[in-house]
Amino acid sequence: MADRRTFRLMLLILGLVFAFLYIPISVLVGLSFNAGGMPTAWTGFSLKWYGALFANQDILRAAGNTLIVGLVSAAISTVLGTLLAIGVEIRRRKGSVLETLIFAPMVIPDIVLAIALLSFFSLLDVRLGLHTVIMAHVVFNLAYVCAVVRARLKSFDWSIVEASTDLGASTLTTLRRVVLPVLAPAIIAGGLLAFTLSVDEFIIAFFTAGAQRASITLPMQIYGMIRFGVTPEINVLATLVIGFSLVTLALSQRLNRGGLPGQ
Amino acid sequence: MTTLLSLRHVEKHFGHVRAVNGVSLDIRQNEFFALLGASGSGKTTLLRMLAGFEALSGGQILLNGKDISHVPPNHRPVNLMFQSYALFPHMSVAQNIAYGLEMEKLPRTEIRQRVDEILATIQLSALASRKPEQLSGGQRQRVALARALVKRPQLLLLDEPLGALDKKLRGEMQLELKRIQHQFGITFIIVTHDQEEALVMADRIAILQHGELLQCAPPREVYEHPANRFAAEFIGVMNVIPVARDGAKLTAAEGSLIRADIPDGMGGDLVAAVRPERLRLDAHACENRLSGRILATAYHGLDLQVHIETPAMPKPLICRVTADAAEARSFRTGDVLSLGWSRADTRIFAA
Numbered sequence: 001m002a003d004r005r006t007f008r009l010m011l012l013i014l015g016l017v018f019a020f021l022y023i024p025i026s027v028l029v030g031l032s033f034n035a036g037g038m039p040t041a042w043t044g045f046s047l048k049w050y051g052a053l054f055a056n057q058d059i060l061r062a063a064g065n066t067l068i069v070g071l072v073s074a075a076i077s078t079v080l081g082t083l084l085a086i087g088v089e090i091r092r093r094k095g096s097v098l099e100t101l102i103f104a105p106m107v108i109p110d111i112v113l114a115i116a117l118l119s120f121f122s123l124l125d126v127r128l129g130l131h132t133v134i135m136a137h138v139v140f141n142l143a144y145v146c147a148v149v150r151a152r153l154k155s156f157d158w159s160i161v162e163a164s165t166d167l168g169a170s171t172l173t174t175l176r177r178v179v180l181p182v183l184a185p186a187i188i189a190g191g192l193l194a195f196t197l198s199v200d201e202f203i204i205a206f207f208t209a210g211a212q213r214a215s216i217t218l219p220m221q222i223y224g225m226i227r228f229g230v231t232p233e234i235n236v237l238a239t240l241v242i243g244f245s246l247v248t249l250a251l252s253q254r255l256n257r258g259g260l261p262g263q
Numbered sequence: 264m265t266t267l268l269s270l271r272h273v274e275k276h277f278g279h280v281r282a283v284n285g286v287s288l289d290i291r292q293n294e295f296f297a298l299l300g301a302s303g304s305g306k307t308t309l310l311r312m313l314a315g316f317e318a319l320s321g322g323q324i325l326l327n328g329k330d331i332s333h334v335p336p337n338h339r340p341v342n343l344m345f346q347s348y349a350l351f352p353h354m355s356v357a358q359n360i361a362y363g364l365e366m367e368k369l370p371r372t373e374i375r376q377r378v379d380e381i382l383a384t385i386q387l388s389a390l391a392s393r394k395p396e397q398l399s400g401g402q403r404q405r406v407a408l409a410r411a412l413v414k415r416p417q418l419l420l421l422d423e424p425l426g427a428l429d430k431k432l433r434g435e436m437q438l439e440l441k442r443i444q445h446q447f448g449i450t451f452i453i454v455t456h457d458q459e460e461a462l463v464m465a466d467r468i469a470i471l472q473h474g475e476l477l478q479c480a481p482p483r484e485v486y487e488h489p490a491n492r493f494a495a496e497f498i499g500v501m502n503v504i505p506v507a508r509d510g511a512k513l514t515a516a517e518g519s520l521i522r523a524d525i526p527d528g529m530g531g532d533l534v535a536a537v538r539p540e541r542l543r544l545d546a547h548a549c550e551n552r553l554s555g556r557i558l559a560t561a562y563h564g565l566d567l568q569v570h571i572e573t574p575a576m577p578k579p580l581i582c583r584v585t586a587d588a589a590e591a592r593s594f595r596t597g598d599v600l601s602l603g604w605s606r607a608d609t610r611i612f613a614a
């Protein structure tokens with residue numbers, strides 16, 4: 001009997017935790033369908049704010065910018081971060097460690113990194129724009145991708161690299177046919193992480209995007225709008241972002257499961 | 264017989280550790296050669312140098328008379344079967360085996376044919392599409408062997424290939440390896456620290472100690488005429504009896520005379536050595552004799568190992584007799600037993 005009661009109690013706690021996590025989000029999703037648009041009163045179901053959102057050129061442009069920054073910086077940092085992780089692991093096996101240096105961008109506060117990047121760009125006289133946001137995002141994404149791939153490398157069996165060489169493969173062939181496929185789940189996970197981090201990154205983008213409206217990203221756009229209160233359009237936007245994130249999450253899990261047996 | 268591989272004063276130093284120390288060897292075409300030695304004696308290091316994974320600190324490696332010391336591993340007609348098997352986890356059994364042939368840029372049809380052929384040889388055709396993680400230890404081992412063999416290297420190196428297998432499977436695989444070696448006509452160098460395995464499989468055995476070559480000879484020679492006391496005790500079981508020398512006369516500690524041929528130029532403290540299975544119960548008919556009390560008997564199925572405490576030796580004397588011999592059934596702990604052996608079975612070593 002006692003067991004049963006403990007079990008019920010645990011279920012209750014679990015329920016509360018989930019409620020705590022998801023009630024705010026459901027409220028937001030619900031409000032995005034509120035015809036009246038005021039958070040204080042429900043006045044009926046409507047899709048009109050969705051229509052309004054898609055008519056808002058500023059928001060669409062910002063979403064487009066965010067997608068570009070996310071995809072390009074994720075792609076670049078996945079390639080560089082993977083190679084970096086492999087290189088560092090090889091060096092480490094030979095006894096020299098430079099790990100701390102790589103992970104610094106992960107622990108340095110974003111605001112510091114943002115100021116540093118801005119000063120750096122202005123020192124070099126680089127015109128600010130989307131390209132500088134991309135470069136800045138690569139800087140911190142690199143560290144995350146590298147960390148994810150390195151975690152997988154810790155359990156990597158290096159004798160398969162020697163086996164590949166022994167069977168006649170060049171270093172490049174070994175990388176392409178043995179190392180990368182075995183690391184694939186970690187590389188994909190790192191890439192997705194980089195993408196999501198980049199999509200909701202605000203501070204660094206804010207500092208490095210410059211003054212033009214053309215290089216405003218989604219978080220910056222939302223920040224600009226929210227200064228005049230939470231509009232129904234923001235609820236709609238947030239709902240769409242949640243949907244997008246859920247699809248990405250499901251996709252990455254699917255990939256990892258259906259992926260290669262790399263443990 | 265032609266020489267396939269020559270090692271000339273091969274050296275490998277890791278810092279101040281001399282892992283391989285001036286090893287010179289000739290290995291013949293089609294030979295089944297075993298490298299034997301205690302843990303840390305340099306077996307793996309030597310093998311990895313032959314495969315090309317460790318640079319030489321000194322000396323030369325010649326294959327068919329050509330110096331290959333500086334040829335990288337992917338350009339040597341030599342393959343290594345890894346101790347951990349090192350199968351590619353993301354490839355099927357067939358893909359693992361085909362990999363080395365793909366590196367040779369062979370036509371697809373030939374690759375498929377050779378893979379099928381070798382899968383049949385190792386009796387794994389039914390599992391061709393499985394991933395390594397879905398195989399048993401013995402099956403993985405056979406895939407690793409096939410992957411190296413399918414390239415038809417001039418020389419196949421095997422690092423403790425049977426290390427992960429249980430005793431019964433080991434025995435089967437030992438015969439299997441010999442059969443495959445014979446069928447393919449490839450020179451095998453196998454590393455093992457299991458002396459019995461080396462005796463069973465090899466045409467010749469090299470014993471390494473602290474990176475140095477101690478002895479290199481056929482199994483019977485190594486067993487019957489070990490180069491020194493270390494080799495004698497390393498291969499099989501050996502009874503070592505400290506003896507005092509007076510000219511050509513040797514006496515054991517409790518006074519009995521040991522008759523043996525003393526090799527030329529041997530000085531200092533000596534020991535006499537005799538194998539357990541050369542000890543006989545009809546001591547009166549033998550040239551050498553020792554007696555003592557039975558400490559324990561161990562039944563091994565085919566034979567019985569009797570441990571005998573004798574004042575002549577610091578350690579118990581070990582004697583092997585056929586288990587169903589009439590006398591063997593009546594042995595009891597504490598019984599006094601007299602054992603004899605012939606002069607021809609006695610070896611003398613520096614202590």
Ligand SMILES: Nc1ncnc2c1ncn2[C@@H]1O[C@H](COP(=O)(O)OP(=O)(O)OP(=O)(O)O)[C@@H](O)[C@H]1O
Pocket residue numbers: 277280281282300301302303304305306307308309456
């Ligand atoms: N990469 C290395 N760096 C430093 N020392 C090494 C290295 N590899 C081997 N050694 C040393 O060289 C010696 C020989 O090692 P090796 O692995 O060849 O021994 P082994 O005969 O294969 O032993 P085992 O039977 O335990 O496998 C050991 O003392 C070992 O510590």
Ligand SMILES: [Mg+2]
Pocket residue numbers: 306307308
């Ligand atoms: Mg070893």
